Amino acid sequence: MLLENLTGKKAIITGANSGIGYEAAKDLSSKGAFVILAVRNMEKGKGAAEGILQRNPQAKIKLMKLDLADLQSVRDFTEVFMEEFDSLDLLINNAGVMIPPYGKTKDGFELQFGSNHLGHFALTGLLLPILKTTSESRVVTLSIIAHRGAKIDFYNLDGSKGYKAMKFYGQSKLANLLFAKELDNRFKHHGLESISIACHPGISNTNLFHLGKGETPAFMKGMVKFFSQPAEKGAETTIYAATEESLQGGEYIGPNGRGNRKGNPAIEIPAAGVYNKETMEKLWAVSEELTNVRYTF
Structure with a gap:
C-alpha cells in the first residue's frame, strides 16, 4: 500500500526541475512531504517550483543548487542541507544526462x-550520517532499460x-542499478x-529523450509517443519505490507492460x-577512490 500522508517527511529529489523528478516532486509535495528540489539550473528550478506552487499553494518545497558533475558542488549542497535539517526520510537519485557528445565533469x-553514477554515489555517501539517524529512511536510485546488455568497463x-555515447549511457545506468543493490x-x-x-x-517521454545535439524531429516525437508513456506515468515507479510500505529494500521497480517499457x-x-558480487564490490571501491567519499556505516 502506498503511503498517502507524508506530512513531516523530508525528501531530496535530484533533477526535480523537469521530467520524472518534477512529477515525483509534485506528487510527494501534494501528500505533505517537504521536498527539496536539488537542481543544477536554478532558473529552470524556479520555474518548476512556481509550477508546483500554482497547483498546490500549500506545498512545502525548497530550491537548492546541486551540480552532480562537480564534486565540490555536491559537498557544498550536503553541508548546507545538514546545517539546516536534522532528518532525511527520502533521497531520490533521479537526475541524469543521456547520450551527450564526449565530455568530462569538472573533476x-x-x-x-x-554525473549519473559518481555524483549520486558521492551525494548519498555524504548524506549517510543523516540517513542513518532517520528512522526507516529510503534511497531510491533511477536506472533505465538501457542497463540491459551493458557492462562496466573498468579499463576505460x-x-x-x-x-x-549510448554504450557509456548504458554503463552509467548499470552502475546506478548495481550501486542501489550494493547499498541495500x-x-x-x-x-x-x-x-x-x-x-x-x-x-x-521526457526532455532526456532526444537524438544527438539538436532538436528531435517532429516525426520522431510522434514515434516516441507511440512506444513511450508520459513523464507523469513514468514517475509512478519512482513514487512506488519511495512510498510502497511493503518494500523491504533491494527491489528493482519497473513498469509491468511488454518489455517493461510501459505500464504500472x-x-x-x-x-x-546482473548482480555480480565481484563487479558490485569493485564498482564500490573504485567509486570511493574516484570521489574520495568513504561510506561509514
Whole structure:
C-alpha cells in the first residue's frame, strides 16, 4: 500500500526541475512531504517550483543548487542541507544526462558516468550520517532499460580509450542499478533501518529523450509517443519505490507492460548475472577512490 500522508517527511529529489523528478516532486509535495528540489539550473528550478506552487499553494518545497558533475558542488549542497535539517526520510537519485557528445565533469570524469553514477554515489555517501539517524529512511536510485546488455568497463571509465555515447549511457545506468543493490546489501549487513531501492520509468517521454545535439524531429516525437508513456506515468515507479510500505529494500521497480517499457509499477527481476558480487564490490571501491567519499556505516 502506498503511503498517502507524508506530512513531516523530508525528501531530496535530484533533477526535480523537469521530467520524472518534477512529477515525483509534485506528487510527494501534494501528500505533505517537504521536498527539496536539488537542481543544477536554478532558473529552470524556479520555474518548476512556481509550477508546483500554482497547483498546490500549500506545498512545502525548497530550491537548492546541486551540480552532480562537480564534486565540490555536491559537498557544498550536503553541508548546507545538514546545517539546516536534522532528518532525511527520502533521497531520490533521479537526475541524469543521456547520450551527450564526449565530455568530462569538472573533476575529469566521463560526463555520463561522472554525473549519473559518481555524483549520486558521492551525494548519498555524504548524506549517510543523516540517513542513518532517520528512522526507516529510503534511497531510491533511477536506472533505465538501457542497463540491459551493458557492462562496466573498468579499463576505460573515462572514455579515453574510445567513446560511444549510448554504450557509456548504458554503463552509467548499470552502475546506478548495481550501486542501489550494493547499498541495500550494506545497510542490511550493518543492521540499519535504511533501505535502498532501484527503479526505472520504462520508456518515458521526457526532455532526456532526444537524438544527438539538436532538436528531435517532429516525426520522431510522434514515434516516441507511440512506444513511450508520459513523464507523469513514468514517475509512478519512482513514487512506488519511495512510498510502497511493503518494500523491504533491494527491489528493482519497473513498469509491468511488454518489455517493461510501459505500464504500472511492479517488482522487476533483472537478468541473471546482473548482480555480480565481484563487479558490485569493485564498482564500490573504485567509486570511493574516484570521489574520495568513504561510506561509514
